Amino acid sequence: MALIINPxxxxxxxxxxxxxxxxxxxxxxxxxxxxxxxxxVLRGSAEWRAGKSRFEVxxxxxxxxxxxxxxxxxxxxxxxxxxxxxxxxxxxxxxxxRSVASGDEKLLDEPERSxxxxxxxxxxxxxxxxxxxxxxxxxxxxxxxxxxxxxxxxALGLVELQAELAREIGRVPAARASxxxxxxxxxxxxxxAIDEMxxxxxxxxxxxxxxxxxxxxFHRAFSAVFGxxxxxxxxxxxxxxxxxxxxxxxxxxxxxxxDTGFESVGSFSTLFRRRYGASPKKFRRxxxx
Numbered sequence: 001m002a003l004i005i006n007p008x009x010x011x012x013x014x015x016x017x018x019x020x021x022x023x024x025x026x027x028x029x030x031x032x033x034x035x036x037x038x039x040x041v042l043r044g045s046a047e048w049r050a051g052k053s054r055f056e057v058x059x060x061x062x063x064x065x066x067x068x069x070x071x072x073x074x075x076x077x078x079x080x081x082x083x084x085x086x087x088x089x090x091x092x093x094x095x096x097x098r099s100v101a102s103g104d105e106k107l108l109d110e111p112e113r114s115x116x117x118x119x120x121x122x123x124x125x126x127x128x129x130x131x132x133x134x135x136x137x138x139x140x141x142x143x144x145x146x147x148x149x150x151x152x153x154x155a156l157g158l159v160e161l162q163a164e165l166a167r168e169i170g171r172v173p174a175a176r177a178s179x180x181x182x183x184x185x186x187x188x189x190x191x192x193a194i195d196e197m198x199x200x201x202x203x204x205x206x207x208x209x210x211x212x213x214x215x216x217x218f219h220r221a222f223s224a225v226f227g228x229x230x231x232x233x234x235x236x237x238x239x240x241x242x243x244x245x246x247x248x249x250x251x252x253x254x255x256x257x258x259d260t261g262f263e264s265v266g267s268f269s270t271l272f273r274r275r276y277g278a279s280p281k282k283f284r285r286x287x288x289x
Contacts (some may be wrong), residue, residue, distance in 0.1 A: 003140050003147035010241045012037075012087045013067070020141055022082045029076040030098050031146075034071070036119075037087045038154065039063040040126070040134055043248060044081030044097050049072045050121055053197050059248075060126050060240045064119045064158070079249055084138055093117060096155035097162065104195060119158065120165060122188060123195050130157035171224050186211045187221045198241070199261035204230060238262065246284045253280045 004017040011017060013035030021027070022043075024101075039048055045058040050071040055063050065071055067090060094117045126134075133153035140147050145263050172180040172187075190211035193202070207230060208218035222230050242260045245251055254265055262268035272280050 002144060003150075005141060006240050013090045016089050016092060016147070017087050018137065018141060019085045019087065020083070022080065023094070024078060024080045025075075026077040027073075029071075029073040031070045031072055033068045034065070035087050036062070036067045036093055036117075037065050038130070038134070038158075039065065039073075039086055040084045040086070042084050042138065044079055044080040045077075045244075046081055046083055048072070049074075053121065053192055055121075055123055055197070056198075057123065058241065058244050060244060061123045062126055062130065063121070063123060064161075065121055066118050069121065084134065084141075086134070086137070086151075087172060088151070090152070093155045093158050096152070097159050100159050106167070106197070117162070119161060120188065123190060123268055124161075128157065130154060130162060168225050172221060173224050176286050183213075183221055184225060186213055187218065190218055190222060190230070191233065194230065195237065198234065198237055199259070200265070201261065234261075235271060236275070239272055242268070242272060242280070243283065247287045253284075256280065268271055 004015060005020050007015075007017050008090060009032070012019075014266075039046075039055075039057055040062045041057045041059055045056055046064070048055045048057060048063055048071055050065055050069050056062050075083070081126060083131075097117050134152055136153070139151040140150060169180050169184045172178045172183045174183055190207050190213070193207050193210045204219060205215045208215040211218050213221070223232075226233060228236070238260045242256050242262075245256045245259065245266060246253075251259070253269075257265045257268040260268075262271075269279055272283070276283055278286060
């Protein structure tokens with residue numbers, strides 16, 4: 001089955017499809033209640049808003065938005081941006097989840113039973129099964145190849161995220177299940193605040209206050225759930241954004257440093273070399289070459 005690219009909005013949710021756009025013009029979508037979808041950016045960055053949250057998605061991240069969640073999307077005029085957003089037929093991913101979570105006997109008895117599936121709407125790193133499936137689907141879009149296997153891979157990748165969420169909640173240092181779920185939600189609220197204000201040097205106590213936790217409690221729970229401290233998470237996200245700017249733009253290194261929230265070029269260069277094995281200037285030269 002050929003990949004359906006850029007269909008009419010009325011077809012989204014009726015069949016599996018991709019909205020694929022490239023350009024350097026300003027673009028805006030307002031309060032669109034789409035089906036379950038994966039928002040990915042292959043070049044540049046774009047902003048999505050859903051509920052009270054703002055998400056800046058770039059080539060190192062992706063965003064999952066739930067079925068019928070109204071969202072707005074903005075691309076600023078400037079450097080080229082390429083978006084690649086996958087929209088699922090309603091019930092498609094839910095069927096994948098039932099196939100994994102239910103036994104064969106139950107599936108034989110109730111082959112058409114619907115399921116309700118929702119995902120945490122947050123920025124996620126581009127890695128693992130979903131990233132690989134997105135790359136393959138992008139290649140299919142270029143070649144006009146069969147897309148059916150790609151959608152199945154993406155659906156199974158989303159199912160794996162549900163298991164990952166359960167593991168994250170299980171790592172929360174609390175005895176009762178209800179307490180773990182609430183604490184996980186608050187820690188996630190703090191991580192979202194870091195993402196939304198990534199270039200601001202927001203003190204830990206301020207982030208913890210937004211999560212309605214004490215600073216020590218937030219730091220301990222965040223580290224347990226995500227495997228890195230809030231400071232390490234913010235530094236990593238800033239460096240990932242800096243690497244994208246170095247690859248995709250000719251903005252001077254000093255401006256990249258300041259635009260990603262670092263105050264000192266020296267410390268920025270040291271941290272960048274530690275993560276990527278080269279100074280910012282050499283990293284850019286190697287990529288250009």
